[in-house]
Amino acid sequence: MQQITNTILMIRPVAFRMNEETAVNNYFQEDIDARNFDINTKAQEEFDAFVAKLRAVGVMVIVEHDDLKMDTPDSVFPNNWVSFHANGTVGLYPMFAENRRRERREEIMTRLESEGFHIEGFMDYTPAEDEDVFLEGTGSLLLDRVNKIAYCALSPRADEDLFIEFCEDFEYTPIIFTANQTVNGERLPIYHTNVMMALAENFAVICLDSIDNPKEKKQLVSAIKQSKKEILTISEAQMHQFAGNMLQVKGADTKYMVMSLAAHKSLTPEQIAHIERHCEILSSDLTTIETCGGGSARCMMAEVFLPKKS
Structure with a gap:
């Protein structure tokens, strides 16, 4: 079993904008005044530059284009609706925003099969949307x-019972906690776990300040240490620069911790040195995607662990 892969699925946006349906509980999103530039064009430029950087170091990036008819502003974040596993299973997930449910497209599975990957079956959790x-x-x-x-991290977009069901289906041990951020002086749940935490092969990046319950924090730290991973802590301010939204991938010759330019710039020299003891850093400017979409580099990459057809 491998923790990281060199194959990534990414969806090129065609209708990118701030998604009004997700903004209700994604406190990372902001509305940009669009009079000065076309937000979708800018997002496409950031996307294309990011893909080019990944491919330049030998990461296999499968780019599928979004369908304009679907009007799916968040399609650039495919890791939320699908996961690909080494046993050939594809996980399909229930989405909070109704317009995000249209991102689940059969042609993406067809594309992966045409690229030589084997899909054994589906684990479909989407009926939970009802x-x-x-x-x-x-x-x-x-x-x-x-x-x-x-x-x-439990939130309106991460149900505890369904998480337990996933863990039973895929035979994972569940570690459950609540992660909060301060919004207008109030502590509110962070919408996605992968905004405050990232797992690499030998280390974990975590915003421990976001976990207010001491018992939950202790349990989380203990689980990570028992799995023989070092812990690199980031501040809540760094989390807001998407320093928790990283993904480790395999390049042609080495491993990379992939993040946005904002995340990279927010790190201290000591934190950068910590990461570079394990792998190189690859960062790309995702300002428009981060600001309007409220997601960053990790959200844009759906890891493909599917087996190749024999």
Whole structure:
């Protein structure tokens, strides 16, 4: 079992904007005054530059184009609706925003099969949408694939019972906690686990300040240490620069911790040195996508662990 992959699925946006349906509980989103530039064009430029950087170091990026007819402003974040597993299973997830449910498209599975990947079957959690119950893929689920531990910060987009069901289906040990951020002086749940935490092969990046419950914080730290990972802590201010939204990937010759330019700039020299003991850093400017979309580099990359057809 591997923790990281060199194959990433990314969706090129065609209708990108601030999604009014997700803004109700994604406190990272901001409305940009669009009179001075076309937000979608800017997002496409950031996307294309990011893909080019990944490909330049040997990461295999499968780019699928969004469908304009679907009007899916958040399609650039595919990791929320789908996950691809080494046993050939594809996970499909229930989405909080109705307009995000249209991102689930069969042609994306067809594309992966045409690229030589084998899909054995589907684990479909989407019927939970009928009960207003959500679990937004590897946004909500942080998977330690080697040690079979799943971490989840509960929120309106991460239901505890459904998380437990996922862990039973995929045979993961669940670690559950609540992570908060300060919004207008009030502590409110962070919408996705992968905004405050990232798991690499040998270390974890975490905003421990976001976990207000001492018992939950202790349990989380203990689970990570038991899995033989170092802990690199980031501040809440750094989390707001998307320093928690990183993903480790394999390049042609080495491993990379992939993040946005804002995240990279927010790190201290000591934190950068800590990461560079394990892998190189690859960062790209995602300002428009981060500001309007409220998500960053990790959200844009759906890892493909599917087996290749024999």
